[in-house]
Amino acid sequence: MIAALYVEADGTYIGLPHVDTWDIGRDARQYAGPHPIVAHPPCQRWGRFARGGTHPNSPRFEVGADEGCFKAALAAVRRWGGVLEHPCDSLAWPHFNLNAPPREGGWIAADFEGGWTCCVYQGHYGHFSGKPTWLYANKVTLPELRWGKCEQRLHPTALAKHGYAKARRIGMMAMVGGKDKTKIRNSTPDEFRDLLISMVRNRP
Incomplete structure (x- = not known):
């Protein structure tokens, strides 16, 4: 059995055998073991727009x-073992004195608590965009991943409307719209989910 913390209520972890899911209906901060974990803590207040949007009237945080x-x-991963996922360049890393991993890939020591960290692109594992991601792992097997950047991906609508240079700046993620845009952008591809689960289940 493993625990999946901070997951979507109807997301990719729900219904998997031997996975105890903690969605928005449960307070994952209260997880008290004893199983190793895969954690996807919310990232909104640790990313590029942590303080809010760019519009003058946007809420401030x-x-x-x-x-x-x-x-x-982070405390749960260190205590029970597991892996934590957050966006590349997450401000949580310097805040909690974790070493920033190199974008080209490879595991490096993250801290003095036995943790390891790396940068991996979810585009290698089924995400529609590159989606560079930082992992923090502790007390698990560290696999060789598909290191390095993904091939460049341009949204065809942006390319046709704006040309190459602007389509490259806009990226794939910004072109996702509609009422489910946040869910789509935050989604974890099945292959990447399975990778994280295998790391936790194949502990030394």
């Missing part, structure tokens, strides 16, 4: 104001 979710997830 404090960096790291996630009600203790990342702190609890």
Whole structure:
């Protein structure tokens, strides 16, 4: 059995055998073991727009104001073993004194708590965009991953409308719209999910 923390209520982890899921209906900060974990703590207050949007009237926020979710997830991984996923360049890494991994890939020591970190592109594992991602792992087997950047991906609508240079700046993620855009952007591809689960289940 493993625990999957901070997952979508109707997401890719739901219904998997031997996976105890903690969605929005459960407070994953209260997880008390004993199983190793895969954690996807919320990232909105740790990313590029952690303080809010660029519009003058956008709400303002404090960096790291996630009600203790990342702190609890990091503590759980260190105690019970597992892997934590966050966007590349997450401000949580310097905030919690974790070493930033190189974009070209490879595991490096993350801290003095036995943790390891790396940068991996989810585009190698089924995501429609490159989606560079940082992992923090502790007490698990560290696999060789598909390191390095993905091939360049341009949205055909953006390319046709704006040309190559602007389509490259816009990227794939920004072209996702509609009421489910946040869910789509945050989704974990099945292959990437299975990779994280295998790391936790194949502990040394």
